[in-house]
Amino acid sequence: MAKKIESPCVSVCQLSGGLCTGCGRTVEEIRHWKAMKRPEKMKTVKRAEERLKKTTRD
Template identity: 90%
Template sequence: MAKKIESPCVSVCQLKGGLCTGCGRTVEEIRQWKMKRPEKMKTVKRADERLKKIPRD
């Protein structure tokens, strides 16, 4: 079996416009984290793309 998909949480939870600026997930994605592996993989990829677009101070 494949490795477990770990949560992208980095313990810097700051929500801005429904998006965590720490991990890039939406509030709904955070709530639904107990999803199946394929959806977790998609969520992590989407979150990573969102983080790339967030301006850093």
């Protein structure tokens, strides 16, 4: 059985420009997290990580 993908939430829920400053997910990604299948969650986590890297570089 595949390992469960944990939510990237770090309990710093503040939105800025439609993104959570804690985890890097969009409002839609946060809203749909529980309904997402494993591959979609994996992609979402990767995108969120990239967004956070980009915001810390700017």
